[in-house]
Amino acid sequence: MARIAEPSYENLHAAAQLLRKGEVVGMPTETVYGLAGSVFDESALARIFAVKERPTFDPLIVHLGSEVLMSEPLVALAKLELVRLDALNELARGRTGALMRAFWPGPLTVVLPKTSRVPDLATSGLPTVGLRVPRHPVAQALIAAAGVPLAAPSANRFGRISPTTARHVDTELGDRIPLILDGGSCAIGLESTVVTVLEDGHVILLRPGAITRESLEQVTGTPMDVAGKPYAHTLGLSAPGMLESHYAPARRLVLLPTSVSQLDAQTALRLAQDAGPKIGLLLQAGNAGELGRKFGQLTGREVVALSLSREGDVAQAARNLFSSLRSLDESGATLLFAEPCVGQTGLAHAIADRLNRAAAKT
Numbered sequence: 001m002a003r004i005a006e007p008s009y010e011n012l013h014a015a016a017q018l019l020r021k022g023e024v025v026g027m028p029t030e031t032v033y034g035l036a037g038s039v040f041d042e043s044a045l046a047r048i049f050a051v052k053e054r055p056t057f058d059p060l061i062v063h064l065g066s067e068v069l070m071s072e073p074l075v076a077l078a079k080l081e082l083v084r085l086d087a088l089n090e091l092a093r094g095r096t097g098a099l100m101r102a103f104w105p106g107p108l109t110v111v112l113p114k115t116s117r118v119p120d121l122a123t124s125g126l127p128t129v130g131l132r133v134p135r136h137p138v139a140q141a142l143i144a145a146a147g148v149p150l151a152a153p154s155a156n157r158f159g160r161i162s163p164t165t166a167r168h169v170d171t172e173l174g175d176r177i178p179l180i181l182d183g184g185s186c187a188i189g190l191e192s193t194v195v196t197v198l199e200d201g202h203v204i205l206l207r208p209g210a211i212t213r214e215s216l217e218q219v220t221g222t223p224m225d226v227a228g229k230p231y232a233h234t235l236g237l238s239a240p241g242m243l244e245s246h247y248a249p250a251r252r253l254v255l256l257p258t259s260v261s262q263l264d265a266q267t268a269l270r271l272a273q274d275a276g277p278k279i280g281l282l283l284q285a286g287n288a289g290e291l292g293r294k295f296g297q298l299t300g301r302e303v304v305a306l307s308l309s310r311e312g313d314v315a316q317a318a319r320n321l322f323s324s325l326r327s328l329d330e331s332g333a334t335l336l337f338a339e340p341c342v343g344q345t346g347l348a349h350a351i352a353d354r355l356n357r358a359a360a361k362t
């Protein structure tokens with residue numbers, strides 16, 4: 001059974017000891033909690049896949065200590081023999097360096113050509129590796145104590161909702177791992193933005209997140225492509241970060257065509273016709289009590305309603321998304337509904353992306 005431990009010096013030391021023995025531990029980051037293991041230890045990597053029940057075609061993200069930011073980050077990564085500088089042309093190097101300087105430490109993962117020092121298991125046999133320098137002080141302290149970069153996917157069972165508290169990690173994986181460091185609730189609440197910089201300097205957005213497309217484009221000085229499925233195939237990227245169904249609650253989730261305040265009775269009744277007596281409702285904004293009552297009247301069901309942000313603050317909505325989905329999943333409701341996220345900001349796109357995938361489960 002996992003021990004949830006405060007990030008004291010002793011506990012960080014204990015976690016680092018476990019990591020050095022090839023064990024895996026729960027690690028807080030500013031995005032979501034990760035399941036960390038030494039990137040250079042193949043048995044630890046195998047353990048990560050086993051614990052998560054994750055298929056081995058889904059590559060892991062490698063988390064680095066912030067000392068790589070003390071000089072030119074890309075050069076530091078080449079010196080650590082993690083990335084192949086020779087595989088990138090000058091434009092690619094320039095754009096990559098600019099991205100790292102602008103957004104590290106923080107919620108940006110950059111996918112780059114890897115060296116043979118990075119085990120193929122970590123990258124699912126891809127010739128590239130995803131790298132990020134997390135901003136969370138406990139993640140940084142753990143990487144420093146372990147003395148190696150840490151491979152860490154989100155600490156949930158495969159395909160399920162990412163954890164944003166130590167308690168969530170315990171619910172997902174507590175019976176399989178020895179220790180979870182408690183770093184509080186994740187400040188961002190959505191997984192990192194993932195981009196790849198191709199050898200010729202093309203930048204592609206693989207997964208939307210808190211670092212928005214607009215801010216990335218501003219830094220690279222070039223419009224970026226967004227990976228659709230065809231693009232993913234051309235690149236040989238069948239990574240589940242890009243699978244349609246992902247981040248899903250156990251209960252079926254249905255996306256409403258419009259906000260509850262604009263929903264008509266006929267549509268509501270049709271959507272809920274097969275539902276049991278109790279249903280869940282995830283609101284993007286507004287008063288959960290009021291809107292929940294309205295949805296109850298429209299559908300004739302008992303409604304458990306949660307609002308992501310009463311004031312409609314999109315950062316707060318992102319922070320609450322996964323924990324709210326999790327609560328609704330555990331509420332006894334047999335069918336869940338969510339309002340669509342229609343905002344135009346980058347974070348709103350990231351929320352919409354996660355909701356679409358959560359609802360795509362069949």
Ligand code: TXA
Nearest residue numbers: 031033034059060128129130153154191192239240241
């Ligand atoms: O915020 C985050 O990124 C969190 C925390 C723990 O850092 N981690 C996370 O890991 O979300 P995970 O395993 O749930 O997502 C990893 C995703 C893959 O599914 C894939 O989409 C992308 O990152 N990825 C990683 N390496 C890649 C590579 N070499 N090529 C393409 N995509 C890659």
Ligand code: MG
Nearest residue numbers: 153154162191
């Ligand atoms: Mg994940």
